[in-house]
Amino acid sequence: MTARPPRYLDDLPLDAPFECGSFTLSEQEIMDFAEQYDPQPFHLDRAAAEASVFGGLVASSVQSLALSCGLTVRAIAGVQVMGGNAWEDIRLLRPVRPDRPYAVRARWTSVRPSESKPDRGIAKIAIEVRDGDELAMTYGIVYFVRRRPAA
Amino acid sequence: MTARPPRYLDDLPLDAPFECGSFTLSEQEIMDFAEQYDPQPFHLDRAAAEASVFGGLVASSVQSLALSCGLTVRAIAGVQVMGGNAWEDIRLLRPVRPDRPYAVRARWTSVRPSESKPDRGIAKIAIEVRDGDELAMTYGIVYFVRRRPAA
Numbered sequence: 001m002t003a004r005p006p007r008y009l010d011d012l013p014l015d016a017p018f019e020c021g022s023f024t025l026s027e028q029e030i031m032d033f034a035e036q037y038d039p040q041p042f043h044l045d046r047a048a049a050e051a052s053v054f055g056g057l058v059a060s061s062v063q064s065l066a067l068s069c070g071l072t073v074r075a076i077a078g079v080q081v082m083g084g085n086a087w088e089d090i091r092l093l094r095p096v097r098p099d100r101p102y103a104v105r106a107r108w109t110s111v112r113p114s115e116s117k118p119d120r121g122i123a124k125i126a127i128e129v130r131d132g133d134e135l136a137m138t139y140g141i142v143y144f145v146r147r148r149p150a151a
Numbered sequence: 152m153t154a155r156p157p158r159y160l161d162d163l164p165l166d167a168p169f170e171c172g173s174f175t176l177s178e179q180e181i182m183d184f185a186e187q188y189d190p191q192p193f194h195l196d197r198a199a200a201e202a203s204v205f206g207g208l209v210a211s212s213v214q215s216l217a218l219s220c221g222l223t224v225r226a227i228a229g230v231q232v233m234g235g236n237a238w239e240d241i242r243l244l245r246p247v248r249p250d251r252p253y254a255v256r257a258r259w260t261s262v263r264p265s266e267s268k269p270d271r272g273i274a275k276i277a278i279e280v281r282d283g284d285e286l287a288m289t290y291g292i293v294y295f296v297r298r299r300p301a302a
Contacts, residue, residue: 037217039224040232053233053295061235062220066188066213073190081191082204083246084212087290090238139238144204 004078008148009121012079012108020075020104020127023067025059027098033063058095064137065090068104068129072141075106080146082120088140094131103130109140113147120144155229159299160272163230163259171226171255171278174218176210178249184214209246215253215288216241219280222255223292231297233271239291245282254281260291264298271295 027046034043038060041048049057096102105128113121123145129137178197185194189211192199200208247253256279264272274296280288 037221039221042234058234060220061238062213062217065238066217069211069213070188070190083193083209084243086243087212087216087238087241090241092235092237095234 007079009080009111009113009123009145010148012111012123012145014108014111017105017107018075020068020071020106022101022103023071024101025063025067025096025098027057030057030059030063030098034060038062054095056097058097061090061092061096061137064096064102064129065139068102068127068137069141071104072106072125072127075104076125082144082146085122085142085144088124088142090137090139092137094134094136096129096131096136100131102136104128105130111145118147119149120146158230160231160262160264160274160296161299163262163274163296165259165262168256168258169226171219171222171257173252173254174222175252176214176218176247176249178208181208181210181214181249185211189213205246207248209248212241212243212247212288215247215280216290219253219255219278219288220292223257223276223278226255226257227276233295233297236273236293236295239275239293241288241290243288245285245287247280247282247287251282253287255279256281262296269298270300271297 031044042052042054042058043060046057106125108123109126110124111121123143124140126140128135182195193203193205193209194211197208257276259274260277261275262272275291275293277291279286
């Protein structure tokens with residue numbers, strides 16, 4: 001990870017979208033991931049995928065989740081995340097297909113200091129995986145984030 | 152995938168838990184996955200993890216999600232899943248640590264025929280990742296599932 005200045009709960013800008021980069025998957029990458037983590041015919045087998053409602057091979061939603069998580073975590077390097085609490089509302093809006101770029105955009109949607117632990121709070125980040133102007137997947141992650149230490 | 156007799160929306164038993172197997176991760180597997188998909192210090196670096204609130208290396212929740220998804224998909228092979236619609240309420244209750252077995256248990260919690268498309272419906276499955284008697288992670292997946300064709 002690139003060294004970045006630390007950012008605390010108190011520093012997170014609300015509702016300011018930022019770009020996290022993009023990913024593109026080959027057919028082989030889709031099939032290899034699915035073999036291990038989501039072995040369904042429309043992720044594994046081109047002929048079965050063509051006969052499916054998708055009309056062709058599509059990536060496991062777990063793979064899109066993992067790749068967009070990786071890009072987001074790199075984009076927020078420096079934020080003093082103590083751990084994760086939950087993932088919320090993962091909506092699969094459009095399939096992720098091979099050989100197309102999917103852009104990832106994120107924004108902090110809420111921060112709330114802990115009532116019981118003064119060193120931390122809860123921050124929610126909303127993540128979008130975009131296929132051009134359309135949304136392919138949206139979800140949220142709820143993190144525990146450290147508060148800025150008293151000067 | 153093992154060939155299994157097809158099961159349709161109409162065949163899914165509600166609220167009957169079934170075992171899907173278990174997974175155990177090595178430290179190296181945790182670090183390799185995190186490097187690609189969730190590069191946070193407590194997933195990547197043993198010293199940083201020991202200094203964190205976890206007190207040691209813990210797996211990315213995306214990795215636990217991917218592994219438990221893979222086990223569940225294998226356990227429901229034969230069910231005529233047409234695609235995914237959403238993932239719901241992923242709660243991270245206890246960290247997933249190296250060299251411990253985590254058992255995966257699932258149950259169908261609801262099935263609802265589509266009002267507009269008579270060939271399909273929506274089925275929800277609840278998945279638990281268990282650390283002995285404790286829950287480590289719980290979540291749901293919402294699938295479109297084919298209905299039994301008219302005889």
